[in-house]
Amino acid sequence: MNNHTSKTTQVLMLLFLLSVAGALIIYFAIHSPVEMDNYAGRGGEKSYPDGLDDFRRILVYSGILLTSALLALLLISAASAKESAKDKILNYFLFLLVFAIAWKSYPYWANGLHFVFSGGTSSLYDPKDLIPYVDIGIIWSVPVLFFHMLIWLIVPLPVILAVINIRKEGVNYKDALTLLIIVLLVSSFYFTPDYMYWFMD
Numbered sequence: 001m002n003n004h005t006s007k008t009t010q011v012l013m014l015l016f017l018l019s020v021a022g023a024l025i026i027y028f029a030i031h032s033p034v035e036m037d038n039y040a041g042r043g044g045e046k047s048y049p050d051g052l053d054d055f056r057r058i059l060v061y062s063g064i065l066l067t068s069a070l071l072a073l074l075l076i077s078a079a080s081a082k083e084s085a086k087d088k089i090l091n092y093f094l095f096l097l098v099f100a101i102a103w104k105s106y107p108y109w110a111n112g113l114h115f116v117f118s119g120g121t122s123s124l125y126d127p128k129d130l131i132p133y134v135d136i137g138i139i140w141s142v143p144v145l146f147f148h149m150l151i152w153l154i155v156p157l158p159v160i161l162a163v164i165n166i167r168k169e170g171v172n173y174k175d176a177l178t179l180l181i182i183v184l185l186v187s188s189f190y191f192t193p194d195y196m197y198w199f200m201d
Contacts, residue, residue, distance in 0.1 A: 096154065
């Protein structure tokens with residue numbers, strides 16, 4: 001049994017930490033939601049009223065690039081015969097967590113929507129009028145949609161595989177890390193209240 005963390009897993013964990021750092025930057029830098037009364041951004045026709053278009057794009061697209069890098073590393077890990085089953089399961093859940101934070105949630109937070117939906121709901125904030133949809137459209141939105149549609153499959157099934165692996169190989173710190181990542185993944189939904197209400201607007 002391999003008790004050493006693979007280099008791929010180490011890189012994935014570093015990228016995860018970067019995604020958390022980006023989330024903290026957004027939380028501290030964005031102090032209010034977009035002023036939709038004065039904004040009609042479909043197709044990038046107008047700038048955000050606060051003038052933070054470029055700043056938001058840097059944050060949002062750094063998350064998209066970060067998630068894309070993790071996906072590439074995950075595929076490399078999955079195809080590698082040198083990676084242990086525990087590493088592959090850990091890498092998988094690291095990718096899901098970074099997707100939930102950086103790809104899915106960065107745009108929500110960068111547009112200040114946590115200020116809106118933490119206190120109720122609103123139909124003013126059409127995602128099609130906001131970054132990143134105004135730039136890349138369904139390239140961003142379709143993965144988010146499938147993530148939410150399949151969440152009850154893409155999490156429980158690998159958990160079952162992890163339990164089978166534990167029964168076969170025993171428990172080590174990688175299993176504890178995987179459990180922590182799963183808890184963080186579930187907790188991430190708490191920080192994006194009414195996400196699908198907004199997303200499906």
